[in-house]
Amino acid sequence: MSIGTLSRPVEGGPRDGADGYLLQSEADLAKAVTYAVERSTALGAGGAIARVNEGGGISISVANGEVENAVRDGNQSLQITVFLEGRTGMASTESLSRNAIDRVVEQAISMARQLEPDEEAGLADRETLAWDSPSVPLFAPSCHNAVELTEAAMAIEAAVKATATADIVRVSEAGAASQDARFALATSQGFCRTGSSSMQHRWCQTIAQRGDEMKQGHWGSSVRRIEELESGELVGKLAAKRALDMLGAEGLTTRRAPVLIDATVAASLVREMCGQLSGGAQYQRMTFLPDAMEQVLTAAHLSVTEDPFEPFGLASAAFDSEGVAGTRRDIIRDGVVKGLFLDTRMGRKLGRASTGNAGGMRNLALISSLTAPTDDLTAMLRKMGTGLWLTRFMGGGSNPATGVYSRAAAGFWVENGQVVQAVQGFTVAGNLQDMFKAIVAVGADIYREGAIRAGSILLPDMQIAGR
């Protein structure tokens, strides 16, 4: 077969029709991956898998009532992986011309010949591939042009300006972006599927000022469908509030105290839990819980679920980057590990089947059997009584092998369920092995950060270090 050059022109806005900002059809992309796979096997690869991505969109940021950056995105790339008896050669190119594909395929094969075999490397087993599973709806192009997105960004800044405050609050950047993406995946087993998706973004970065003191605030909304976006007014208002609320923040002295991790940042703890269960962590034993299946990881009232098929979910996919479909499942049930995150190779190394997680975790949710519908933020603060309401992580991290956890943070000091003072300039520390089991409650104030849904998380006793 032959394909022409697929290098793309770039235009100022989306073209007419329902294809959003994209210039190539799913059929065009399927041709490119099919060519790359055929070329690989012709040159001696025992197996090959190729993926091509096309992305396009417009991103506008404004400040001081003027456009600051106006960017027309338009990108494409092709990745090919070839297997020569367990030797894995990978290559990528941003040009989809036949010459470029030929060059990288040849390079991948010649590199692979120099490698040592890894018996578990290779394509997913034929019978695990998602030959004809239903696709998941993810494509909802807005077709908004630069003018419409500029108006959306300006509306966010206007909401910040309209905020009533005795202090100064301004926008350092308000933005609106709309993007569409498309891919095709093919393997030398004859598998070839395609898909398209959309993303809509609104964001606002603010600075609140009182004398010489300056504080940042941020709020954003990222969804697949335009109708799910939070209004520009809300995005601006919340960004302003988050900066203003931190003015006058004081330090905290070193102490032990309960900590309520706000729902907007609670996903980080879910990520820490699930990080322990990734194939890489389990295989390389970069975890404090090796051979995790059926072991206790968290308090008994907690469960974590994964759903790859949520319509318009941020991490949804009908199949993973190897063509394997995931399942709706429990990762943790009643505190016990019930699932790992495996691709084909890690699955083989650990003597298990792929869980369809090549390319990452899907939509996750943290659930507690103790959560009552009335457990909103106010109720959770009352449940904590006196302690730290942590609303921002500044940095730091954890060591997955030991569970040692130490992070710089900011938030509010709470007494008897009432906020008394914004606080900053301290760290919270503990060990994840103990923290996961010590979690007292999860709020009903569920927030989706990235593809993780969680309510606020109450920890009974953390070490706080400050002045």
Next chain:
Amino acid sequence: MSLTAADRLARAQTQLLAANDLDINKLQNGLANLWGRGADYGDLYFEMTTRDTWSLERGKVARAAFGISQGIGARTVTGENTAFAYSSDISGKAIDAVTAAARAMQSHGQDAGETGRGVEIKGIRQDSQAYSTLEAAGGIDTIQKVALLRKLDDLARAVDPRITEVNAQLAVEDATILVGATDGTLAGDIRPQVRVNISVVAEGNTRRASGSAGDGGRFTLGEFNEARLEKMVRKATSIALTNLEAIPSPAGEMTVVLGNGFPGVLLHEAVGHGLEGDFHRKRESVFNGMMGQRIAAPGVNVYDDATVPDARGSLNVDDEGVAGQRTLLIEDGRLVGLMQDKTSARIMKDKMTGNGRRQSYADLPMTRMTNTFLERGPYDPEEIIASVKNGIYAVEFSGGTVDITSGQFNFSAEKAFLIEDGKVTAPIEGATLIGVGNEALKHIAMIGNDLELGIGFCGKAGQTVPVCVGQPTIRMDKVVVGGAGA
């Protein structure tokens, strides 16, 4: 083979223009099209980068990857308004398309109907030469690359039987860039970059600990001789082995001795980002309006220096075609300079410092650091440790972050010890150091004579660029240390 500035420009033109049936005239015409009547500035950036990486996992080099990244970025700037478009195709048609798209994005096309002005570009003057390697691999073939990784594996396992896992990676990158701008700039660069890193896991009776180390720069792979590999292996294995024995870090305010090299991440976070011109133009930095004021202890001199020979963050020219240079940021404790890109320098009426960098042709340039370090001082490192009654000695760090507006920064120790009565004692884990940028450096009490640079990745607004950080051993008082211990 080594290249002069003229060689580099000629090679960049050959590889990016001639090889794609383009020439200087076509580039000048593209700039003229890009530059509407209302625009202050426009540039076209051409890039071709090839990269290969080889990975060792559990004793085997079974995976390798090769990639080509190439394209054109077109930018036009009017006041503070930037419009940008890019294409992964390098051709006459692509130049027409990206310049038209960038102009259409400029203030919603208000000047798109205007005829462009003529542009004439010529090679910029460039006296310094930070690196001159033609090819990062430097003749090291694929068999030798595999052998180098196996050598790392052997060296690490030989250190101690408790080292149970070794992963290593080798990356070789060659980038060719060419930038033409409406201010008459024509500049090209050939940028090699090699990096080798290793991570290990140590297993004791009851626990596991990890450690990692990396080395690299704008030189050839041939520089990785046995001594260099051994040094990296010692660093990674000692972090893991030390942490097998570590007790939880104490928490609270204390005196801290920071080791030399990568602990210079302190400067990068505490002051570096806050001295980037774009954050000053937008009045976002805690250092805004502090020029000339004391922001650090006397004796503290901090540079951003793109001219360090063969260093990871060095630049012969930046991504806007400005020659790389050495910029004094803090002199004897006072703020004396900012890093600038073209846009911020123009708007702030400040001088350009060659700090305009971008992750790739598909990203907008911003003010970015190159190699940022604290100049050496008079003290012997031993003397510095001995001066501390009780505190901690932090030797290795994993990284840090800063909120440039409030100045709050933090960075995380990977290998640290208690200091008791002037002596280094028990290893500690989970120490996160925090502070405020415009205050912390005032508490630098002693500066060592052992300046060293460490390699890093610097992230800002979603773009990552290679940098070095560095410092000699220093003593800082009144640092807040967060840890799980009492």
